[in-house]
Amino acid sequence: TDVKKIAVIAGDGIGPEVVAEAEKVLKKAEELYGYSFETEHALFGGIAIDEKGTPLPEETLAICKSADAVLLGAVGGPKWDNNSKELRPETGLLGIRKALGLFSNLRPAVVFDCLKEASTLKPEVLEGTDLMVVRELTGGIYFGEKLRRQGEHGEEAVDTCVYNVTEIERITRQAFEIAQKRRKKLASVDKANVLETSRLWRETVNRIAPDYPDVELEHVLVDNCAMQLLRRPSSFDVIVTENMFGDILSDEAAMLTGSIGMLASASMGDSTDAGSFGLYEPVHGSAPDIAGQGLANPIATILSVALMFRLTFNYAEAADAIEAAVAKVLDEGHRTADIAVDKSKALSTSQMGDLIVAAM
Amino acid sequence: TDVKKIAVIAGDGIGPEVVAEAEKVLKKAEELYGYSFETEHALFGGIAIDEKGTPLPEETLAICKSADAVLLGAVGGPKWDNNSKELRPETGLLGIRKALGLFSNLRPAVVFDCLKEASTLKPEVLEGTDLMVVRELTGGIYFGEKLRRQGEHGEEAVDTCVYNVTEIERITRQAFEIAQKRRKKLASVDKANVLETSRLWRETVNRIAPDYPDVELEHVLVDNCAMQLLRRPSSFDVIVTENMFGDILSDEAAMLTGSIGMLASASMGDSTDAGSFGLYEPVHGSAPDIAGQGLANPIATILSVALMFRLTFNYAEAADAIEAAVAKVLDEGHRTADIAVDKSKALSTSQMGDLIVAAM
């Protein structure tokens, strides 16, 4: 049989707990569909700092590079927040994205009907919201030169935001292609009235747009987009934007669905076609406040496995089964604490995982 | 009598219409309280490009500099969107902020009880929301060096984000002082896990925080803030942040109140003490789609006059009267189209202005 290699990076906080449930799902998929997975665990983030003195050990990178896909839990926590830059979990995250060439971060924001009440938005506003933020992940102000220096007015700090046409073109072409497979609407978000990188971004998008005549394109300024996401979330289909804006807007979009504990994400390289390498992780963070207590919601990580099946392995049948199992368990009223109305009836992380596995 | 000089910059789109109503309010305040205002109109933005070939004519700047305060309508529109940088209305806006030393942008986001239904957020979430975004306005990526060049991977663009301690200290001290006069809570927003400017920002805030022991300080990452504004808007009091983050977050905050047509803002220099020079403008934009039709809501501009009275002129009595008049007119059910449930009964811009003047 065709053995698929999956690098598993549990990370920090609730990472190990939610990843354990996702691994149960992998095992169940092997039983049901005859797949064969070889998982290899690797240290990453805070735990790697503690045990190896660096957030991204060489050996972890090697394991990821030799794998077909990476499953990531979450990284970071207050323990490492005051470390110097090289000894911070986030530095590992930026490093792995760059080292694996994962320039495209896909963050769907969908509303789970049975969880609509969890959103702070009015249900009628949320109705039909199903959008995807395509965030550029290896460029911009995240990766440009940074420095400290003495200036005329005391110490000063500098961050540099750089984009070249090649970087802009590859991410926006992916976004157009994704839009073609969805509702055929693309909003390109920039701050072209102020930033030079945004002007190059907009020019590039306009230059390639004629190659996708079936996609309706709009340019939205980032400040306006932050407003429109609140005013008319359901009118968006695909949003493409640069790294920093994508960080902010994808979190806003995820939160407005009320489903942030449920959202999966994929970070991809040159292609989002079936068979492409990808790193899959929940949108939520490491939630150090509830770590180790069996309270975390494993659904976002389990749905990250479904996304991996769909995008990297082309296992559509199993992906459908996972998503249907999640929907069924939720429809039956099962909830973890984060999404429970009556917290006293909330399930533990592993109870939720087991129910989903049983429903597959 | 003490004559106060006000530079009036009506600008583009709905700017002239809403400013005309604000001027009626100035006149009424003269009658009622014996004040004396000398208003001088100046060209700015798109109309200045058309008539003078530059968005910020020397003579406009001179008028503003010799005034005690500036009242601004709105600038910009599609007509000038494809102009080169020097011939864009936004360039005038950045130029006037810099030239007048207006480094502090105060953007209150409050909920008008009678307009709660206009928000897309659930009323119970919005309950008690009353926050102020203090945005740094003359530094950061807006004003750093920008360039285009040929690189290894084709054309590339660069924006530079620079902050020095002096700039950070003066804006955050203002924010602490504003918090002291409010609910004594300050959220400082940055991206210290990625940006060097944010690390300097956070260090500086922590260094000066002991001078304000009565203010409760929290550091919030920008992506998390975009989420928390949606999840718990009423828990914020004062938010202080750098220019680009402030642009995005203040618009998100304004929109979530459902009152964006009603929000005033102030841009200040060295001091927010009574008597300080300031530029006052509505938070909303130039709305070119409804310009010239008498449909615009003049309330945000009228409330900008109240803010000017309070912050620059120390005319608290008149400021209170304006705010009470607005509240009364709204309580009586009068609405312009943007906030009307039954649009067929909506008032025109000047009808709304006249009602507020009559209620003063």
Ligand SMILES: CC(C)[C@H](C(=O)O)[C@@H](O)C(=O)O
């Ligand atoms: C932890 C941080 C560096 C990271 C980012 O800003 O990219 C996170 O917020 C994310 O969105 O994955």
Ligand SMILES: CC(C)[C@H](C(=O)O)[C@@H](O)C(=O)O
């Ligand atoms: C028009 C634009 C340059 C401006 C800004 O980004 O500062 C506007 O969005 C604002 O917030 O006043």
